[in-house]
Amino acid sequence: MTERTARTVLLRGGNVYSPADPFATAMLVEGEHIAWVGSDGAAEAYADVADEIVELNGALVTPAFVDAHVHATSTGLALTGLDLTGCPSMAAALERIAAFAADLADGVLIGHGWDETKWPEGRAPSLAELDGAAGGAAVYLSRTDVHSALASTALRAVTPDLAAQPGHSADGPLSRDAHHAVRRAALAHLTAEQRRAAQLATLRRAAELGIGALHECAGPDISSEQDLAALLALAAETDGPDVFGYWGELGEAGVATARRLGAVGAGGDLFADGALGSHTACLHTPYADADHTGTAYLTAEQIADHVAACTEAGLQAGFHAIGDAAIAAVLDGVRAAGERVGAARVRALRHRVEHAEALDDKAVAAFAELGLTASVQPAFDAAWGGPDGMYVQRLGAERAAGLNPFAAMLRAGVPLAFGSDAPVTPLDPWGTVRAAAFHLTPEHRISARAAFTAHTRGGWRALGRDQDGVLVPGAVASYAVWDVADLVVQAPDDRVAGWSTDPRSGTPGLPDLTPGVALPTCNRTAVRGRTVYLAS
Structure with a gap:
C-alpha cells in the first residue's frame, strides 16, 4: 500500500474555482482537506510551512469531477481491448473482430460498442457471420447500450440453459435474461489478473481526466460480487479516484x-x-x-x-x-x-x-x-x-x-x-x-x-455528503488542475450565447464549452490531498 502521510501543499498563481472567493488565485491544502483559499499576496504567509508549492502559471483549479455511474471492469476491457465504438459499418466491425480473435490464445474475447443504427447495413451480424470472424473463439460483444450482445457459438455452448431464457435468439443479438446469462458466462472466464488490469486501466484513465470519484454500479446481472469486492479493494490500496459501490440486487x-x-x-x-x-x-x-x-x-x-x-x-x-x-x-x-x-x-x-x-x-x-x-x-x-x-x-x-x-x-x-x-x-x-x-x-x-x-x-x-465537491475551507481536497484558454461567465438569461469575460460579475469563470472549442486538458488530479495524476 502506498504510504499516505499528511502534507501541506500550496497552489498559487492560477484561477481557483471557489464560491468562498470568486477572485481566488491560490489554495492551501493540509492533509486531506482544504485549509484556505485566497489571493497570491495572502498566500505568501503560507509559503514557509508548505511541503510543496505548485506554481499554477495561470491554470484553472476546480473540484475534481465525480462520475456517478460507471462499470469499471467493462470500461477497462474496452480501453485495453476490442472496442467497436465508431466502427463505420458491420463489415468493418467484423474485420476488427477477426483481427482480435486471431491473437486470442484462450479464454473469451470480450468487446463492446457496436451500434447497428449507425451502420449502412442497418443490422447486427448474424451468428454465422460472427462465427466466421471469430474463427471458433468464444466471443462476447456488448451493444453500445450494454442491454444486448452478440455471442459466438463457442460462448453460447458454455452458457447453461441459454435457449430457454427470455430474449434468446438463435441467430441474432441476445437480450433480457439470455443476455444476462451469456454475460455471466463470459465474465466468469476472466482471470483475476485480467480483471485487475481492466480495473486499473479505468482508474488511471479517470485520474487522467480529472475525475476524483466513481460510483460503481454493480450487481448479479451486470458483474458479480467478486468483481465489486476486487474493485473496492483495489481502490483502497492504490492511489487513484475514490470508488463508491452500489449493488443492484432486490430485497x-x-x-x-x-x-x-x-x-x-x-x-x-x-x-x-x-x-x-x-x-x-x-x-x-x-x-x-x-x-x-x-x-x-x-x-x-x-x-x-x-x-x-x-x-x-x-x-x-x-x-x-x-x-x-x-x-x-x-x-x-x-x-x-x-x-x-x-x-x-x-x-x-x-x-x-x-x-x-x-x-x-x-x-x-x-x-x-x-x-x-x-x-x-x-x-x-x-x-x-x-x-x-x-x-x-x-x-x-x-x-x-x-x-x-x-x-x-x-x-x-x-x-x-x-x-x-x-x-x-x-x-x-x-x-x-x-x-x-x-x-x-x-x-x-x-x-x-x-x-x-x-x-x-x-x-x-448523491452520496449524502453535501459538504464536498466544492473548493472551500473544510471540504475534502479532491481537485483537478486544468490548462485552459480564456475563462468565461455565462449570462443567466441565455444558456447558449452571452459569454462574458468581465471580472466584475463576481462569479467564478469556467472554460468556454461552445461546440468546436477545445476542451480543457488536465495536468494534475488530487484525491483527498494526494496527487494521483501528474501530466508528464
Whole structure:
C-alpha cells in the first residue's frame, strides 16, 4: 500500500474555482482537506510551512469531477481491448473482430460498442457471420447500450440453459435474461489478473481526466460480487479516484449483500427495464419501429418492497429506469414505500433513479416530491439525440424531443448527478458538461455552471455528503488542475450565447464549452490531498 502521510501543499498563481472567493488565485491544502483559499499576496504567509508549492502559471483549479455511474471492469476491457465504438459499418466491425480473435490464445474475447443504427447495413451480424470472424473463439460483444450482445457459438455452448431464457435468439443479438446469462458466462472466464488490469486501466484513465470519484454500479446481472469486492479493494490500496459501490440486487438479500461488500447502496443497475437502443426500455406506447412496448423487469410492488427494506436498513436504494412505463413503476413503488415506512424517512435517503430519460412534467414533479436523485448521462443525448438520432428512430420525433429534460428537472428542484455509464459512453467529464449545456433539444439545456455542479458536487450529494465537491475551507481536497484558454461567465438569461469575460460579475469563470472549442486538458488530479495524476 502506498504510504499516505499528511502534507501541506500550496497552489498559487492560477484561477481557483471557489464560491468562498470568486477572485481566488491560490489554495492551501493540509492533509486531506482544504485549509484556505485566497489571493497570491495572502498566500505568501503560507509559503514557509508548505511541503510543496505548485506554481499554477495561470491554470484553472476546480473540484475534481465525480462520475456517478460507471462499470469499471467493462470500461477497462474496452480501453485495453476490442472496442467497436465508431466502427463505420458491420463489415468493418467484423474485420476488427477477426483481427482480435486471431491473437486470442484462450479464454473469451470480450468487446463492446457496436451500434447497428449507425451502420449502412442497418443490422447486427448474424451468428454465422460472427462465427466466421471469430474463427471458433468464444466471443462476447456488448451493444453500445450494454442491454444486448452478440455471442459466438463457442460462448453460447458454455452458457447453461441459454435457449430457454427470455430474449434468446438463435441467430441474432441476445437480450433480457439470455443476455444476462451469456454475460455471466463470459465474465466468469476472466482471470483475476485480467480483471485487475481492466480495473486499473479505468482508474488511471479517470485520474487522467480529472475525475476524483466513481460510483460503481454493480450487481448479479451486470458483474458479480467478486468483481465489486476486487474493485473496492483495489481502490483502497492504490492511489487513484475514490470508488463508491452500489449493488443492484432486490430485497433483503440485496441489502445483506450490499452491507457485506461495503457498498453504499442497494441499487445502481437494479433493472426496472432495459434500453431504447435494444428495444427493451419499457414504454406506455409501442416503439415507432417495433410492435411492442419493451420489457418490464420489476413491478411497482417489488420496487416498494425494496425501497422499504433499504429505508428500514438506512441504505440508499436505486433503480435503472429509462422508459416512461418503467419510471412510472418506480414512482408508484417509492410512493407506496413511503406510505408503509414514512414518507420523510424515504425522502431522507435520497433514493436514486439511474438514467431517468423519459420524464413528463408529472414525473418530474413526482421526483421532487419523493426526494429522488436523478443519476443521468448527458452524453446519451449527444450520442443518440437530435433529428436524425437513434431516439427518433425508436420513438418518433415528438416523443424523442421529451427525453432527458434536464432544465425542467432543475426548475423542479430535482437533484442531478452526472455520469457516463462507461463503457456505454466514454469517461469524458468536460464533454458531459458540454452535452448538458448544449442539449440537442434546446429547451432541455442548462447553464454550464449548473452542469458543472451536477458533475462535481452533485455526485457527492448523491452520496449524502453535501459538504464536498466544492473548493472551500473544510471540504475534502479532491481537485483537478486544468490548462485552459480564456475563462468565461455565462449570462443567466441565455444558456447558449452571452459569454462574458468581465471580472466584475463576481462569479467564478469556467472554460468556454461552445461546440468546436477545445476542451480543457488536465495536468494534475488530487484525491483527498494526494496527487494521483501528474501530466508528464
